[in-house]
Amino acid sequence: MQHVNYGVLNHRELLVQKLQSLESRYDSGLRLLRSPFSSPGYHTTIKQAEFIHSTRDSLSYALGLLDSEQAAYEQRAFDIIAAVVSLQDRDRSSVTFGLWSWFYEEPLAEMAPPDWNWADFCGSRLIQALSRHGARFPLELREAASQAVEYACEAIMKRDVGPHYTNIAILGALVTRLAGEQLGLEHFAQYGLERLAKLYDYTRERGAFQEYNSPVYTAIAVVELSKLRAETTDSRVGELCDALLGMTWKTVAEHYHPATGQWSGPHSRSYRSLLDEQAQAFLQVATEGQVMFFPWDQLPYEEEWYRSGISCPPAYLELFTLPGQRELKQLYEGGAGTGSGKWAAAYLTPSYSLGSFTDSDFWNQRRPLLAYVDNGGAPAYLRLRCLHEGYDYCSARFHSQQQQGQVLFGIDFVTDGGDTHPNLDRIDGTIRASDFRLRLEIGGHLDGIRVETAREAAGSPAYGVGNEYGAADESKGNMLSVSREYRECNNGGRESKYSVNDGYGHCGEESKVKENGVNDGYSPCGDNDNGSKYSVNDAHGRCGEESKVKENGVNEGCSPCDDSDKGSKYSVNDAHGRCFEESKVKENGVNEGYSPCGDNDNGSKYSVNDAHGRCGEESKVIEIGEVVFRLRTWFAAFDELAASSATTGSDQPLTWEIHRSADTFEIDLILYSGPERTLDFRQLSRAAVICTLAAEGSAAEESAPLLKFSDSGLVSVSLPGRETEAFELSLRPRVAE
Numbered sequence: 039m040q041h042v043n044y045g046v047l048n049h050r051e052l053l054v055q056k057l058q059s060l061e062s063r064y065d066s067g068l069r070l071l072r073s074p075f076s077s078p079g080y081h082t083t084i085k086q087a088e089f090i091h092s093t094r095d096s097l098s099y100a101l102g103l104l105d106s107e108q109a110a111y112e113q114r115a116f117d118i119i120a121a122v123v124s125l126q127d128r129d130r131s132s133v134t135f136g137l138w139s140w141f142y143e144e145p146l147a148e149m150a151p152p153d154w155n156w157a158d159f160c161g162s163r164l165i166q167a168l169s170r171h172g173a174r175f176p177l178e179l180r181e182a183a184s185q186a187v188e189y190a191c192e193a194i195m196k197r198d199v200g201p202h203y204t205n206i207a208i209l210g211a212l213v214t215r216l217a218g219e220q221l222g223l224e225h226f227a228q229y230g231l232e233r234l235a236k237l238y239d240y241t242r243e244r245g246a247f248q249e250y251n252s253p254v255y256t257a258i259a260v261v262e263l264s265k266l267r268a269e270t271t272d273s274r275v276g277e278l279c280d281a282l283l284g285m286t287w288k289t290v291a292e293h294y295h296p297a298t299g300q301w302s303g304p305h306s307r308s309y310r311s312l313l314d315e316q317a318q319a320f321l322q323v324a325t326e327g328q329v330m331f332f333p334w335d336q337l338p339y340e341e342e343w344y345r346s347g348i349s350c351p352p353a354y355l356e357l358f359t360l361p362g363q364r365e366l367k368q369l370y371e372g373g374a375g376t377g378s379g380k381w382a383a384a385y386l387t388p389s390y391s392l393g394s395f396t397d398s399d400f401w402n403q404r405r406p407l408l409a410y411v412d413n414g415g416a417p418a419y420l421r422l423r424c425l426h427e428g429y430d431y432c433s434a435r436f437h438s439q440q441q442q443g444q445v446l447f448g449i450d451f452v453t454d455g456g457d458t459h460p461n462l463d464r465i466d467g468t469i470r471a472s473d474f475r476l477r478l479e480i481g482g483h484l485d486g487i488r489v490e491t492a493r494e495a496a497g498s499p500a501y502g503v504g505n506e507y508g509a510a511d512e513s514k515g516n517m518l519s520v521s522r523e524y525r526e527c528n529n530g531g532r533e534s535k536y537s538v539n540d541g542y543g544h545c546g547e548e549s550k551v552k553e554n555g556v557n558d559g560y561s562p563c564g565d566n567d568n569g570s571k572y573s574v575n576d577a578h579g580r581c582g583e584e585s586k587v588k589e590n591g592v593n594e595g596c597s598p599c600d601d602s603d604k605g606s607k608y609s610v611n612d613a614h615g616r617c618f619e620e621s622k623v624k625e626n627g628v629n630e631g632y633s634p635c636g637d638n639d640n641g642s643k644y645s646v647n648d649a650h651g652r653c654g655e656e657s658k659v660i661e662i663g664e665v666v667f668r669l670r671t672w673f674a675a676f677d678e679l680a681a682s683s684a685t686t687g688s689d690q691p692l693t694w695e696i697h698r699s700a701d702t703f704e705i706d707l708i709l710y711s712g713p714e715r716t717l718d719f720r721q722l723s724r725a726a727v728i729c730t731l732a733a734e735g736s737a738a739e740e741s742a743p744l745l746k747f748s749d750s751g752l753v754s755v756s757l758p759g760r761e762t763e764a765f766e767l768s769l770r771p772r773v774a775e
Contacts, residue, residue: 047323047326047334047337049339049343049344049345050106050344052334052337052339053102053105053106053339053341053344054106054108055339056102056338056339056340056341057099057102057106057111057341060099064099064114065091068091068121068142069114069117069118069120069121070091070092070093070096070118070121070122070142071091071092071095071096071099071118072089072090072091073089073090073091073092073095074088074089075087075088075089075090078309078402078403079402079429079459080150080458080459080462080463081140081149081150081151081152081153081462082140082141082144082149082150083144083148083149083150084141084143084144087143090140090141090142090143090144091141091142091143092140092141093122093125093138093139093140093141093142093156093160094138094156094159094160094163096118096121096122097118097119097122097160097163097164097167098163098340098341098342099118099341100114100115100116100118100119100122100163100167101115101163101166101167101170101341101342102341102342102344103115103118104167104170104171104174105170105171105341105344105345112174115167116175116176116179119164119167119179119183120179120182122138122160123164123179123182123183123186125138125139125142126138126160126186126189126190127146128189134146134152134154135189135193136189136190136191136192136193136194136196137152137153137156137157137193138156138157138160139152139156140153140156151462154193154197155206155209157194157197157213158190158194158206158209158210158213159209160190161186161187161190161191161194161209161213161217162209162212162213162262162265163342164183164186164187164190165187165212165213165216165217165220166216166265166269167183168180168183168184168187168220168221169216169220169269170269170345172220184221187213187217187221188217188221188223188226190213191213191217191223191226191229194210194213194214195214195226195229197210200236200240201236201237201239201240201241201248202240202248202249202371203248203249204247204248204249204255205249205255205258205259205262207233207236207237208234208258208259208262208263208266208282209258209262210230210233211230211231211237211266212265212266213230214226214227214229214230214233215227215229215230215231215233215234215266215270215275216230216266216269216270218230219270219271219272227272230275231272231275234266234275234278234279235278237282238278238281238282241282241285242281242285244368244369244370244371245285245288245368245369246285246289246368246369246370246382247259247285247289247370248306248370248371249306249307250289250304250305250368250370250371250382251289251290251293251301251303251304251306251370251382251393252305252306252307252308253301253305253308253313253317254307254308254309254317255306255307256286256289256290257317257320259282259286260283260286260287260290260320260324260348261320261342261343261346261348263279263282263283263286264279264283264346264347264348264349265342265345265346265347266279267279267280267283267347268345268346268347283351284351287350287351287354288354289368290321290350290354291350291354291355291357291358292357292364292366292384293366293384293386293391293393294321294329294357294358295386295390295391295410296329296358296359296360296361297361297388297389297390297412298390298391298410298411298412298417299318299329299331299417300312300313300391300410300417300419301313301317302384302386302391302393302408302410303384303391303392303393303394303405303407303408303409303410304382304383304384304393304394304395304398304404304405304406304407304408305404305405305408306370306403306404307403307404308403308404308405311405311408311419311421311479311481311482312417312419312481312482315331315332315338316338316340318331318332319331319332319337319338319339319340320340320343321358322337323337323339323343323348324348324349324350325355325358326349326350328350328355328358328359329358329359361388362386362388363386363387363388364385364386365383365384365385365386365442366382366383366384366385367381367382367383368381368382368383369381370382380395380396380397380398381395381396382394382395382396383395383396383440385440385442385443387443388412389411389663389664389665390409390410390411390412390443390662390665390733391409391410392408392440392443392445392731392733393405393407393408393409393440394406394407394408394438394440394445394447395407395436395438396437396438396439397435397436397437397765398435398436399433399434399435399436399455399456399460400423400424400430400431400432400434400435400436401430401432401456401459401460402429402430402458404430405421406422406436406438407420407421407422407436407438407445407447407731408420408421408422409421409667409731410482411662411663411665412663412665413482413483413484413485413487413662413663414483414485414486414663416482416483416485417482417483418480418482418483418484418662418663419479419480419481419482420478420479420660420667420731421478421479421481422436422447422476422478422479422731423476423477423478423479424449424475424476424477425473425474425475425476425477426457426469426471426473426474427471427472427473427474428473429458430458431457431458431474432455432456432457432458432459433451433453433454433455433457433465433719434449434450434451434476435449435450435451435455435774436448436449437449437450437755437764437765437766437767438764438765439757439764439765441757443732443733443735444730444731444732444733445730445731445732446728446729446730446755446757446764447728447729447730447731448727448728448753448755448765448767449476449726449727449767450725450726450767450768450769450771451719451722451725451726451771452719452771452772452773452774453465453466453467453719453720453771453772453773453774454466454467454773454774455774457469465719467718467719467771468716468717468718468719468720469716469717469719470714470715470716470717471710471714471715471716471717472711472712472713472714472715473708473710473711474708474709474710474711474717475706475707475708475709475710475711476707476709477704477705477706477707478669478694478704478705479702479703479704479705480660480702480703480704480705481701481702481703484701484702484703486662486663487660487661487662487703488659488660488661489658489659489660489661489696489703489705490658490659490696491657491658491659491696492657492658492659492668657669657670657671658694658696658705660703660705665733665734666733666734667731667732667733667734668730668731668732668734669694669705669729669730669731670729670730670732671694671707671727671728671729672728672729672730672743672745673726673727673728673745673753674692674726674727674728675692675724675725675726675727675769676692676709676710676722676724676725677722677723677724677725678718678721678722678723692707692708693707694706694707695707695708707727709725719771722770723770724769724770725769725770726753726767726769728743728745728753728755728767730743741757741758742758743755743756743757743758743764744756744757744758747769751768751769751770752766752768752769753766753767753768753769754766755767
């Protein structure tokens with residue numbers, strides 16, 4: 039990276055240069071700034087538009103025009119402020135009193151719903167304009183703008199956002215405190231101080247904001263705290279700002295990864311997986327050129343940085359340039375000793391960084407599992423997502439435990455979360471879907487990246503799997519490659535036919551069958567060895583071990599069965615007479631731990647992926663630059679209560695698939711793909727996935743997790759040698775806690 043003397047940076051020149059670049063976007067007819075349309079998919083009902091006129095951006099532009107102190111810009115700034123003030127809801131009987139809409143093209147009444155944050159965002163720009171340039175305002179405009187700020191303060195105080203909503207807690211404190219100081223309204227000033235003090239006390243307990251490590255909103259927090267410190271006349275406010283800025287810059291500096299020039303994860307809120315130009319320029323300005331992304335005369339400067347005083351404390355500057363290894367663990371929500379605390383973890387090495395949250399949803403602004411890798415001098419990223427019709431699905435829940443370069447993670451589902459947003463579009467347990475999948479997305483600089491299965495790497499078939507008894511085959515027979523339809527199968531040389539007895543590809547005893555091939559009744563079947571009779575143990579036509587049986591012929595107890603090949607003993611794993619790998623067992627014969635099972639093709643080992651002794655799919659190997667990641671799956675299920683081909687409407691196996699688009703590699707676990715239908719999460723008997731993502735050489739890379747399945751449908755997930763569980767999943771989707 040290029041290093042230059044910060045003294046060459048002239049904020050005034052950069053501001054004027056920025057204003058000149060916006061000249062063509064000024065709409066003199068509407069007296070507003072025109073901007074390209076973009077939307078996160080909520081609040082606004084506008085779906086397609088080339089341009090819009092943003093109230094917030096127009097006020098930022100007006101403040102920049104005034105800050106330039108160029109006479110030619112003054113009237114334009116006043117025209118813009120007057121236009122935006124006129125768009126505020128000033129009806130005290132209205133629920134949106136004191137608010138602005140996002141866009142001129144969409145009044146508040148048409149938004150779904152309105153964004154209450156706009157009282158904070160627009161109010162902050164108005165009060166700064168009055169604080170810095172109020173004496174220059176025409177009297178009538180100054181009174182109108184002051185009234186608009188008061189109305190915004192009333193909306194802010196009525197909403198009274200808590201300290202958990204970091205950037206809005208700061209913005210609201212800035213608007214009310216400066217309004218109180220500048221307009222002589224003590225009740226606003228006092229509220230602003232109390233709100234800032236509450237944020238400080240809340241943050242000091244943990245050492246970090248709850249809106250944790252966000253390249254977007256942590257930067258906003260820095261800018262707004264710096265502005266408040268620069269504008270306030272109160273020493274206590276200044277002290278609180280300094281203390282909060284110190285904690286914030288510590289988080290930023292610790293997460294900066296010099297080799298990739300990226301802001302390491304996990305991110306509580308982010309709009310892009312790689313830093314955009316605005317974030318890069320922010321870091322360059324704030325570090326006084328310790329990191330350089332642009333020549334100073336080409337820096338994409340933002341109007342709001344002018345006179346803000348944004349600057350990283352000298353104590354943290356070194357972290358932006360020195361490559362090294364560090365491990366971070368930070369409590370950011372809840373209490374450390376209550377069991378409800380949420381933690382963030384990150385592991386940074388000279389070549390990659392890997393970060394994760396212990397608990398998170400999959401909102402499109404979240405990055406609960408995120409890695410950056412130096413790929414030949416340019417950054418590549420890995421990001422885990424859950425997608426409903428290609429958009430991030432909020433009612434999937436991420437749980438994890440990270441040990442340096444390995445993340446053990448699980449995913450389950452809730453029935454009352456959001457679809458595209460955590461709160462704005464809650465589901466009732468069902469969604470309409472034609473596509474529903476998990477995705478490990480690889481983006482950024484893709485040259486030279488290889489993504490393949492373990493067997494592909496060894497020159498063997500790509501999708502060999504383990505069957506129910508732990509023996510390898512290359513058919514759709516294991517937990518991760520469950521056949522989604524019923525189909526006929528031969529009896530291996532005998533003339534009779536067997537109908538498939540369930541969705542796992544196991545063949546049933548020849549018997550009376552239903553339309554879907556499942557045995558409709560019970561009929562005896564011969565032993566062939568000694569002539570003894572066994573009762574059919576269930577409606578799938580499977581024959582039970584000779585043992586104590588119930589009236590319906592289902593095996594009531596577990597008795598040992600011989601392994602005629604090796605002579606070893608296996609415990610019957612359930613009431614259906616199936617035998618599983620010799621291993622640690624519970625009283626009912628269900629596997630409580632894991633034992634390896636052979637691959638038979640290439641000698642590689644698979645860990646048992648569930649309590650039935652079935653073996654997991656080979657791992658996916660991801661090679662980026664000098665770093666190799668391995669994605670292993672230990673358990674995966676997405677089954678409806680009724681054993682039916684309606685579960686997915688497709689015969690595609692539940693396996694990770696590798697795709698390549700123009701911009702990304704996509705490793706997808708397809709949970710449903712087919713005709714649009716209702717997915718009722720309340721009717722899923724099992725919907726959970728457990729995996730590890732590990733960099734080669736990680737401390738716990740080869741450690742298989744221990745899974746304990748409870749009768750209540752919970753899965754306790756832990757690592758060998760650990761006394762406490764890593765996390766707990768619910769096999770059946772449930773109401774969020």
